[in-house]
Amino acid sequence: MEQIDILSLSPEALRAYLEAWGEPKFRAKQIFGWLHQKQVTEFSQMTSLSLQLREKLEQNFCINRLNIERRLASSIDDTVKYLYRLPDGNFVETVLMDYHHGKSLCISTQVGCRMGCQFCASTIAGYVRNLTPAEMLLQIYETQRDAGCRIDSLVLMGIGEPLDNFENVVAFFRLLSHPDGFGMSLRHVAVSTCGLVPRIRELADMRLGVTLSVSLHSPDARRRSEIMPVNRKYPLPELLEACRYYFQTTGRRVTMEYAVIDGVNGTKADAKKLADCLHGMQCHVNLIPVNPIAERSFRAFRKNVEQFEQELRRLGVNATIRRTLGSDIQAACGQLRRDASQQIADACGGGSN
Template structure:
């Protein structure tokens, strides 16, 4: 069986012609899929019933999914969902909204999607990293996460404005499916989101960074650095190589040289681990002059006994970076009271189910 949400527009053209239909049927199919949220083939009322039957006979489907759990922050700006795609696959995703100064009043609505169930990278402070790796998600399952939130936003007269691949899993460890999902979500005949509205975050798959630089897609790249030296980074990211910090800096420079797009270094601030003045100074020396941007992320509390630094410590860390000539911001906190850190909601729900 092949999910229709896996099919790129060019492939859809070939498919309808193979079924003996005129090419314009492909546009009808794509419009219905991305604008009307059908749940099954028979919901595609724009095409003849004979064509619906032919799609089914050829093995095409619209994969079933159901909402398992939903939590919303007190201010209503953050919503986290668990979707179920089959008997075992639970996928976590988040909608984060920010007030807009635009005349239309529509908020900036960022959807954070997962690319894997679990994660093979093993970051000690990350709930997903601690659950282990289960499987890669398919492109259609990544797309489905965005479309599910799209339905919710349409009911409010709003729409998805930004997309981040920062949920469960390492996107560049599931490279082909991640890139296919990006192409589906940005194609003007499919979902049509602007490429520059998308950020792919990686904890450091060097081959994937280099490969992404050669793709004809203008997405933003964020690299999860978390430490200015290999000894500290290895404690936080057990899968990191012996020269991971230097390797990542060089990969970021190659990416910028090929694409002209600035790389963001994400830095999860963990109390007593990587938040000292000494570490901040070392990080400033490492990144000074390379044009990169640092996004400081006071971590959401997770299992493992790690906690976020006090606000005063976060601001001091930021100031040292700025004084050292490094462009730096602090990520706006979203959803800490609803377990909005990657993997937390899925972990919490599974615990409750198995009790």
């Protein structure tokens, strides 16, 4: 019999299993606390349960782990990048960052990505599958165990498009914020999307309290379609209207992520178009010098990013340059996974995913 991944179960689902076994309802709360508060890795560690119940849990469920394949610590700041190996042998990346407000973790939501953004390493090694709620939680729990710290905030900006894995991400949010579990307020969580308009509206209607970060990267429809194929399905005007809807529905200001790329989207004309697009919108523009990757020629000089920021501010746009962390360890997502996948493929005599 195939064992069930217990970390992905809601308290209600767990209670249904236990009631079918004739166990009292409060056992579900106990087990959920062992898993998500104390974060045990073995059923034998649940010492408040009877030996018989622990054995039954062992027979029917599993508590999976992620293995640290690589751990890169920055020599210029406190950023740590993890390459985690999943139980099926695939890889995802997680980045631990130190801010004045506490420890923040950037997690992955898919193995690979199918969105095809031209400047992103995550899509190069190919899409394989969605991550389960448990695999998202484990990036937090394993990092806490290794780093010996509590994660204070979370960003879903690692490998994958979170809203392309919508059901699992929402289930993860509910597990993450459950008061009997990890108990993180979703106001401390940001979810990034390249612009899946129907899902943005659906997320807004749920009123979960998460911050929405939108990968905008160009105010020009033709240019955005070139570097972000998603724009062909969900054009920029529809995306911006969905962002306005998100703010109107949730009261949460939207963050616009904008990777400045020399010769592509960083001119004064681009700044003017961007200001026109965002006029009257409650949002903040987060400027990012594009991360160079081996397979692309995209680059950005810091002075050009600063000039773009100044022009946006002159035009009345609330814009700042994101603090660069872990630049010496390739802290941008996708690069370690791509390299690890290629090494395995080379060892097996094949190509990349």
